Structure formats: C-alpha cells, structure tokens
Amino acid sequence: MTAPCTLLDRLWTAHEIVRREDGASLLWVDRHLVHEGSHHAFGKLASRGARVAEPDLTFAVVDHYAPTRGRDRIADPQIKYMVETLRKNAHRHGLRLFDLKDPGQGIVHVVGPEQGLTLPGLLINCGDSHTSTHGAFGALAFGIGATEVAHVLATQTIWQKKPAAMRIRIEGRLGPGVSAKDIALNWIARLGADGAQGHAIEYAGSAVRDLSMEGRMTLCNLSIEGGGRFGLIAPDETTYAYLRGRPYAPQGSVWEAALANWAKLITDGTATFDQDIHLNAREIAPTVTWGTSPEQAIPVTATIPDPNTLANGKAQGARDALDYMRLAAGRPIEGTPVDQVFIGSCTNGRIEDLRHAAAVLAGRKAKVSGLVSPGSALVKAQAEEEGLDRIFVDAGLDWADAGCSMCVGMNGDLVPPGKRCASSTNRNFRGRQGPGALTHLMSPAMVAAAAITGTITDVRPLLEGRAT
Amino acid sequence: MSGWSQHQGHAVALPIHNVDTDQLIPSRFMSTPRSEGYGRFLLHDLRRDAHGETHSDFPLNRHDHASILVAGRNFGGGSSREAAVYALVDAGIRAVFAPGFGDIFAGNAINNGLLPARISEEEMNLLFQGLADTALAAEVCLEKRHLQIGDQRIGFDLDPGWRTKLINGWDDIDLTLTYRTEIDRHSQVLKQRAPWIRPAQITKNS
Numbered sequence: 001m002t003a004p005c006t007l008l009d010r011l012w013t014a015h016e017i018v019r020r021e022d023g024a025s026l027l028w029v030d031r032h033l034v035h036e037g038s039h040h041a042f043g044k045l046a047s048r049g050a051r052v053a054e055p056d057l058t059f060a061v062v063d064h065y066a067p068t069r070g071r072d073r074i075a076d077p078q079i080k081y082m083v084e085t086l087r088k089n090a091h092r093h094g095l096r097l098f099d100l101k102d103p104g105q106g107i108v109h110v111v112g113p114e115q116g117l118t119l120p121g122l123l124i125n126c127g128d129s130h131t132s133t134h135g136a137f138g139a140l141a142f143g144i145g146a147t148e149v150a151h152v153l154a155t156q157t158i159w160q161k162k163p164a165a166m167r168i169r170i171e172g173r174l175g176p177g178v179s180a181k182d183i184a185l186n187w188i189a190r191l192g193a194d195g196a197q198g199h200a201i202e203y204a205g206s207a208v209r210d211l212s213m214e215g216r217m218t219l220c221n222l223s224i225e226g227g228g229r230f231g232l233i234a235p236d237e238t239t240y241a242y243l244r245g246r247p248y249a250p251q252g253s254v255w256e257a258a259l260a261n262w263a264k265l266i267t268d269g270t271a272t273f274d275q276d277i278h279l280n281a282r283e284i285a286p287t288v289t290w291g292t293s294p295e296q297a298i299p300v301t302a303t304i305p306d307p308n309t310l311a312n313g314k315a316q317g318a319r320d321a322l323d324y325m326r327l328a329a330g331r332p333i334e335g336t337p338v339d340q341v342f343i344g345s346c347t348n349g350r351i352e353d354l355r356h357a358a359a360v361l362a363g364r365k366a367k368v369s370g371l372v373s374p375g376s377a378l379v380k381a382q383a384e385e386e387g388l389d390r391i392f393v394d395a396g397l398d399w400a401d402a403g404c405s406m407c408v409g410m411n412g413d414l415v416p417p418g419k420r421c422a423s424s425t426n427r428n429f430r431g432r433q434g435p436g437a438l439t440h441l442m443s444p445a446m447v448a449a450a451a452i453t454g455t456i457t458d459v460r461p462l463l464e465g466r467a468t
Numbered sequence: 469m470s471g472w473s474q475h476q477g478h479a480v481a482l483p484i485h486n487v488d489t490d491q492l493i494p495s496r497f498m499s500t501p502r503s504e505g506y507g508r509f510l511l512h513d514l515r516r517d518a519h520g521e522t523h524s525d526f527p528l529n530r531h532d533h534a535s536i537l538v539a540g541r542n543f544g545g546g547s548s549r550e551a552a553v554y555a556l557v558d559a560g561i562r563a564v565f566a567p568g569f570g571d572i573f574a575g576n577a578i579n580n581g582l583l584p585a586r587i588s589e590e591e592m593n594l595l596f597q598g599l600a601d602t603a604l605a606a607e608v609c610l611e612k613r614h615l616q617i618g619d620q621r622i623g624f625d626l627d628p629g630w631r632t633k634l635i636n637g638w639d640d641i642d643l644t645l646t647y648r649t650e651i652d653r654h655s656q657v658l659k660q661r662a663p664w665i666r667p668a669q670i671t672k673n674s
Binding site: 017018020022023024026028030031037039040043048050056057065078079081082116117119121122127128129143144145146147148150151154155156157159161163192193194197198224225227229247248249250251254255257258261292293295313314316317320408409410417427429430431432435436 | 483545547575641645651
C-alpha cells in the first residue's frame with residue numbers, strides 16, 4: 001500500500017527529474033511564459049551565448065508595459081524599448097509572441113488559461129509572482145526571478161525545494177455580492193501576508209467547488225499575497241468545461257486521454273497537511289483593505305482598527321500604514337471618499353469580473369473617474385459582445401485595452417500622488433499604483449459600488465433586485 | 469558570481485515589517501539596464517520625499533556604508549522582481565537578517581550572492597535594540613552560521629544547499645547541464661506517454 005498523497009505530492013513526483021542530497025529537486029517545466037520584464041533573463045542567456053532550449057514550450061506576452069490607449073504609436077521611449085526588446089528576443093529564439101495587436105494579447109495569467117496553454121498537471125513558470133494563478137487548473141505553477149527565468153530558458157528545468165503543504169478549506173455558500181476576492185482577503189487578514197510562506201496552498205471545500213474558473217483563478221492568484229508561492233485546486237468538470245476547445249488544449253483522442261489522466265489529480269482523503277485551515281463561506285463579507293499590506297483588510301462593515309489593540313508587533317506597521325493612507329483609527333471604513341476607481345489586472349480582469357462590476361453599474365452613473373482595462377483582448381471582445389463596455393462608458397468610466405495597466409503602473413496608467421483609488425488589483429503596497437498613491441483593494445463589484453457613491457461602499461444593498 | 473564565506477562590515481537596523489519588493493525598488497526604475505547599476509534605486513521612495521530630497525533620519529541614509537541589514541518580518545514579500553536584489557547588492561548590501569523572507573525573494577538573493585538569514589523575532593528585537601540608530605561593526609560567518617556584533621553572537625537559519633551555493637558561488641545552469649542525460653530522458657518519456665502535455669497547435673505543426 002502506498003502512503004496517501006496530496007495533489008502537491010502527485011504533481012511534484014511527476015515533474016521530478018532528480019533530487020539532490022540537500023533535498024532540492026530538478027523539475028521539468030511544461031510551459032514557460034515570458035514578458036517584457038524578462039529582459040534581464042534574455043540578457044543572461046545572451047551573455048552565455050545560449051539558445052532557448054524548448055521554444056515550443058515558451059510563450060511571450062506583452063503585458064506589463066502594454067499601453068492601454070494609443071497603441072499604434074508608443075510615445076514613451078522606455079516603454080517602446082521594453083516592448084521592442086521582447087519582440088527582438090521572441091524573434092531571435094522563435095517564440096510565439098502575443099504582441100500588442102494580436103487578438104490573443106493580454107495579461108500573461110489571463111492569456112495562458114484562455115489559450116489552453118495552462119492545463120491540469122503541468123508545471124508552469126513565469127517571471128511573475130502571480131503565476132500561482134494557473135494553479136486553479138491543478139497545475140504546479142509558481143513565480144520565479146530573472147536568474148531562474150534564464151535557467152528555465154536555457155534548460156527547460158528548475159531547481160526547487162518542495163514546499164510544505166497547506167490546505168484552506170472553505171465550506172458553505174458565499175452570500176450575494178461576495179466573491180473569491182473576499183475569500184482571499186479574508187484568509188490573508190487572518191494568517192498574515194507571510195502566513196503561507198514556504199507553503200503550497202491547496203484550496204478545497206464546497207465554496208471552492210462552486211466557484212467558476214475565473215473565481216478559482218482569483219483565489220489562486222492571491223496566494224502570493226499571503227506568502228504562498230503556489231495555489232492549487234484539483235481539476236473537475238468546471239475545469240474541463242473551461243478548457244475544452246481552447247486553441248492550445250488537446251483535441252480528439254488526445255483530449256480523452258488527457259481527461260483520464262487529469263481525473264487522477266486529487267488529494268487522497270487520508271492525506272495530511274502541515275497546516276489545515278477552515279473557513280465558513282457564510283461568514284465572509286465584502287472585504288476591503290485599509291492599509292499598505294493585503295493583510296490589513298477588514299469587512300466593509302467594520303471600523304478601521306486601532307493600532308494599539310494589535311499584537312505581534314503589528315502596531316507600528318499599522319500606525320505607519322494609517323499615516324500613509326491618511327486614515328484615522330476607529331472610523332468606519334465605509335464612507336471613505338475615493339478619487340478614482342480601477343477595474344482590471346490578473347487578479348480581477350476576467351469576463352466574470354467585468355460582469356460583476358457591470359451588474360452594479362448598469363443604469364447608474366459614477367461619481368468619480370475610473371479606468372476599466374480588460375484582462376485580455378479576448379475578454380475585451382467578449383465584454384463588447386455582451387454590451388458591458390456600454391455600461392462602463394455610460395456610467396462615465398474609461399474603457400481601454402488589455403494589460404497590467406494601473407495595477408503596477410509600468411505603462412504610465414498611474415494613480416496621482418495623494419489620490420485614493422478603489423482597485424480590483426492585488427497589492428496595496430505603498431506607491432504600487434504610483435508614488436504616493438493610496439490603494440484600497442476590493443472585488444470588482446465593490447469597486448463598482450465605490451464608483452457610484454464616490455466612497456467605499458457595501459455593494460450588497462446596490463445589488464438588491466438585480467440579477468447578478 | 470564569486471562565492472564568499474565570511475564578511476566584515478557594518479550592520480544597521482531597518483525596523484520595518486513587510487518591506488515588500490515594490491519598496492525595495494519601485495517599478496518605474498526596472499527598465500534600466502543592469503550595467504547602469506541599481507544601487508541608487510534601493511528603497512528609493514522610503515529614503516526620499518516627493519521632491520527627491522533624502523530623509524536624513526532614514527537608517528540607510530544615515531549609514532550608507534552599511535553592508536548588513538537587520539529588518540522586520542516578511543522582508544522581500546510580493547513581486548518576483550529580481551531587481552529588488554540587484555538594488556540591495558549594487559548598494560553594497562551582502563546580508564539581510566530577518567524573521568522571514570518572501571520565498572521568491574530569498575531564492576533570488578541566493579542567486580546573486582546575497583544572504584537571506586533567518587533569525588527569531590526575539591533576536592530581531594535584540595538586534596533592533598542593540599543597533600538602535602547606529603551602525604556597528606559586524607561579521608557574518610556562513611560556515612558557522614552566525615552574526616557577530618561586539619561580544620554578541622547570534623545564530624541564523626539557512627538552507628544547507630543554499631549555504632553551499634553561496635560559499636561556492638555556483639551557477640545553476642552549469643550544474644544542471646551535468647544532468648543533461650536525465651533531462652533528455654524525462655523529456656522523451658513525456659512525449660511518448662503523455663502527448664497531451666505539449667501545446668496542441670505545436671504538436672500539429674511539428
């Protein structure tokens with residue numbers, strides 16, 4: 001009899017080529033996704049005179065610096081240089097490039113799944129911490145640094161020590177207006193921004209099974225904000241329904257063979273985890289951040305915590321965060337005025353996210369300015385087919401092209417200093433959306449609510465009587 | 469990359485938790501070629517005000533010769549940007565002592581000869597108190613895994629494989645290529661036994 005295995009165990013074993021005495025494993029990489037930020041790695045490759053080992057398994061996407069408006073002529077020389085450099089490197093090594101005008105262009109973690117490049121059972125690397133997103137399909141997916149990107153380019157393998165296993169089980173039904181984003185902010189607030197450090201997180205439970213692939217991707221995407229480099233969800237019918245017919249997904253008899261294999265990607269009932277966390281979906285409210293770390297999150301109905309009541313040496317950090325965010329302890333977070341809103345990013349830029357926001361915004365006007373950047377050109381086309389773009393534009397928001405945009409600000413989409421932004425993104429770090437920018441993370445529906453009232457607002461009353 | 473096993477320098481306290489990689493280097497500097505040096509970007513927006521004037525009381529501004537940092541929990545969390553490590557290394561930092569590091573950051577650090585040394589929260593507090601606003605002469609020994617400041621000696625945790633790599637200054641690519649046969653075998657077996665793993669369009673075209 002073999003010992004009970006976790007999904008992580010199965011994925012690890014399948015990819016392990018050798019294991020060194022010190023415990024580090026050399027793992028085979030099935031997909032490698034690169035973007036403009038990979039220039040350091042291509043530089044390292046060039047300095048060795050090396051070639052990309054497996055160009056057929058390496059895909060390049062323009063996203064971090066992608067202009068969301070005026071794509072035909074990039075004015076900023078630095079942005080132009082970054083995009084041109086990726087083009088040159090993709091061309092030199094014969095890589096499929098999703099360029100600015102490609103109908104498949106978008107944020108790398110949106111493009112991978114929607115092209116069917118992301119599949120259950122694969123090992124996926126990308127020089128981006130939100131690579132954990134792809135774990136929603138039952139793939140071993142993790143972000144890596146530039147030296148590691150160069151290593152994968154040169155060898156199609158990566159050295160990695162097997163992480164500890166954590167399970168977050170969420171049972172029950174989410175309430176109306178509550179989404180995967182709220183689940184994520186909830187557990188991160190509970191365990192801390194380093195709560196899952198050194199761990200791979202498997203999400204399980206009925207609330208996770210009930211999530212669409214979009215919701216599962218949001219959940220896995222945010223693993224890294226709680227310190228977990230890997231997020232995992234065992235594949236099921238929802239996964240297969242999403243993938244069937246995608247351009248790079250297997251077809252015909254190969255698809256059938258794949259399905260038989262993917263069904264084995266489960267955690268055994270008797271397997272144990274180094275940490276096992278339980279959440280009740282019914283208890284999760286729409287959640288927003290008040291500080292400069294994703295762990296500084298509270299239900300929208302709560303008051304901003306008093307730093308003096310915080311333990312574990314978190315008091316000073318909370319004081320600094322409140323100071324930076326220009327907020328007062330003890331006040332309700334609801335009603336905090338915002339200057340602008342942003343909907344998009346690899347966390348919440350998918351079609352379901354746009355539908356959730358549009359359901360709130362339909363027939364209403366935004367009191368503040370805002371930008372909606374779909375996660376990919378395909379998401380954009382789908383949204384336009386459904387008329388969602390009209391809802392955003394009629395509400396007074398800008399409807400733009402796909403890219404990382406205002407989540408990281410590299411393309412020039414920035415929140416001005418001292419301005420407060422309700423944002424569907426992943427990081428409320430100081431200056432993340434621009435120097436001096438004040439970011440509040442929340443779900444797309446909550447961002448839409450903030451747009452309508454011009455303040456941080458509980459979305460639930462705004463959804464009453466509406467189909468969501 | 470050259471290896472090292474001992475380092476003598478000055479230690480300074482950075483008593484902040486959750487110093488994420490966006491703080492270590494704001495994204496707007498990341499299109500700079502590495503050859504131009506990243507040291508001036510280190511903690512750029514924490515060290516300077518909105519007009520670019522440096523805060524004289526910020527630890528690294530007061531002691532810009534420091535090469536050993538003692539920091540709060542979750543140092544280097546967030547973005548995978550290796551540029552955060554380039555900024556530290558190019559500013560002359562050789563070792564960071566903290567109760568915990570972002571997993572991706574720690575791996576990047578090792579790949580660039582920077583030591584991410586884990587200490588307990590108690591030891592962190594002890595060092596914060598001992599260093600206060602000063603920079604004190606300190607010695608890091610990788611072989612014995614300790615930090616010596618005056619007569620105070622503090623042990624640290626480091627993965628043994630990572631320690632060996634730091635000491636030898638190994639390049640992983642060279643090491644990996646010694647497993648060429650095993651890698652090729654794995655790749656061939658995959659192609660035969662699991663055809664669905666390769667991207668469908670590529671399989672069709674090739």
